[in-house]
Amino acid sequence: MSQQPRTLYEKVWHDHVVSRRDDGTSLIWIDRHLIHEVTTPQAFEGLRIAGRRLRRPDLTLAVPDHNVPTRDRRLPNPDPESTTQLAMLESNCAEFGVELIDIHAAEQGIVHVIGPEQGFTLPGLTIVCGDSHTATHGAFGALAFGIGTSEIEHVFATQTLLLRQAKTMEVRVTGTLGFSVTAKDVALAIIGRLGTAGGTGYVVEYTGEVIRDLSIEGRMTVCNMAIEGGARSGMVAPDEKTFAYLRGRPRAPTGARWDAAVAYWRTLPSDAGAAYDATLTIDGSEIAPQVTWGTSPEDVVPITGRVPAPDSFADAGKRDAALRSLAYMDLAPGTRLQDVAVENVFIGSCTNSRIEDLRAAAAVAKGRHIASNIRQALVVPGSGLVKRQAEAEGLDRIFTEAGFDWREPGCSMCLSMNPDRVPAGERCASTSNRNFVGRQGPGARTHLLSPAMAAAAAVTGRLTDVRELMG
Template sequence: MTAEPRTLLDKVWDAHVMATRPDGQALLAIDRHLLHEGSFHAFGMLDHAGRAVRRPDLTFAVADHYVPSRDRGAPIPDPEIATMVSGLAGNAGRHGIRHFGLEDPGQGIVHVIAPEQGLTLPGLTVVCGDSHTSTHGAFGALGFGIGATEVAHVLATQALWQRRPKSLRVTIDGRLGPHVAAKDVVLAIIAALGAGGAVGHVLEYAGSAIRGLSMEGRLTICNMSIEAGARAGMIAPDDTTFAFLEGRPFAPRGDAFARAVAAWRALPTDDGARFDREVVLEAGAIAPTVTWGTSPETAVPVTAAVPDPSAEADGTKAGQMRAMLDYMGLAPGTPLEAVAIDRVFIGSCTNSRIEDLRAAAGVLRGRRAAVPGLVVPGSGPVRRQAEAEGLDAVFRDAGLEWGEPGCSMCVGINGDLVPAGERCASTTNRNFPGRQGPNARTHLMSPAMAAAAALTGRLTDIRRLGTP
């Protein structure tokens, strides 16, 4: 009998189901458990129950959310943050967990270092107490964020009860236009789906435009799946995936790598497999994109104008738009390219990899920024590579600050803040009120677009700058 065609999600899910309850919940085996400083709650639960970590060899800890971007060699001035960072090190040490601490050359943002270390592999299940664990789906893994109680459960059992999500395939065929980056693509997808458009689903991204992306671009796409409400995002592994992984510290080596690749080639969705929903976009219709409101779904081409709520027929949505415009200090009909910014931030688990920094530096090289800004690499290896290529000098010569690896100004919990009322061109993934600091105003965009905004002091279509 011919087997029924299966999706990538089907294959990964089915391979990890250990048991199924009458209510349909499945007990999934977890291959990688990633931790950051916020895991202290879960370790407290573990200690209270008198339990040990079930599989410390599959558990990896990294300090990233709260760590400072400056003066890394000095003691952390905030005692609460210092305690969280030292507590992670202590918990990792007690349980024999590999810890990427501040002195570790591999330290960085958890969703940057796991792929570059070869911890994220096709077909694995990956969880972390952070919503942007969807990033790891770029390798054909099933990665999703979990809460503190679930973190404790995985620590104790290396398994997790989950309800099987629905599937939604987003297909983008065609060729992307000049200066259109992966960030523009995912913002266009979120705008098309809506912030809640993929709730209850795992997104699979497919099509020639997706296959043409580098691994860095695919990581950006999957990273922001959660911003459309999805449980996770996935891209089928291919030769681009395998080339990226070969030789990584934790990836299989030699004959084991060849055998792994042979198995990974069976993961892509079978012809004829059924999805619960399908969405199709045309690559050529995607332009350099920015957000105007306080949700990633408010993404529009940078050449557009601020929308007018009075033109919205849905009264509830019109009210939401008015609230967004009030917070953002924008008037309907204002051309986005007329909107002045106060600073830029280039970094985060969405856009802090070497390809992102090269794109921004390519815009800034030999030029001077009109506004201040901060550039933070996603990991120690990215930082060293950028410095070896002279990218840090490009940023400094342009008048921007060069920081040390961490989440930094993506989220206002580590001292890196956008001052109240200021407007920031940011390569991050969220723009809700207060995300980058109380009353901060955030416009999401690609690294190259953020660099263009830095040069002009306003939202700018990079295609007007004549960059390479």
């Protein structure tokens, strides 16, 4: 009997259905639950009030990241509220039997960096976390998505979620990327085309030669920003690169289990002829290094471009939004992006804080120095292990000799819950994922770009086409 061709998402969904309900929802088994300090206190409190326990604490892994200081951690945390939240994660994990990678552990880092690094993330799994960038884990062919605190509590108590199957969208990136064009530029170019709500209701599968050719870390960067196009999940079919990345990771299966797992993972890629509800095709060879000009990730242009005029948008809502964005960003229509000076640079976040990101930034910083108008240039590795690897390669010295600040791992200036922030009215060239109003601090003006582009901005003091520096 031949089965109808299925997509990667449909296969993973099907294999996790515990029960189908008459109202069209399904109870879905959750294989892995990552937790951090910010979105869990109220979920643990809910369990306590209802007298419930965690159904499967062994499928749950905790790490503090959002709030942690990135300076010397032996010093007292200057923020009492952060201290409380971090202490609560520790006490809740102890009370409910959840393994915690604590703030002083070498493995501590951003939850979406440590999941793959530890082999907690595997292909074909359902993975959730109270953070919208959980889609990052989709780079391995997992179905991974962000959840709210009530859903965290639901997973704690039942190891399941009640969900409705999503629509499927294929985003196919064809061709070959040009010189100094990276996964981040691909992610931003996709969002520019799709718009910030274009993926709402869909699970996106990224396909095409460009995605195949990306490293696993590059695929993570692309999947990480699925939510910025409205999609709760982004996925890439697992392949030999995926298996090679995972083999030997601390929590990855070993021996006969590894072989059985790989055999199963090989069945996951979408079947030939599988149908998607929507398809978007982008010619990867036409993507230039990207940079955002506004206050939504969809407000993106090539670095060779100019700030658009609000009148250039056909839609009245978009015109209004552009007017507000330009006022907030203090930019005039027609300004060349390359003429925009920045005072702050942030290299980090779950989008771009892995070793390849740091190598790409260091290649630009090497032998150069940050410009005199740069007031802070932070490099925040995604985990303690990334930091250690970077130091073994001498990247930390390249950064510090160039005038960058080399920090401890965490979310840092991506959302500025900790002391790292961009002062009001100043600009930041940032490798993070959101340029929302106030995201990097009240009044902060964010320009999203790749690690190489961020390093280029640091050494010239303005948004810069990295191809001119490196050509």
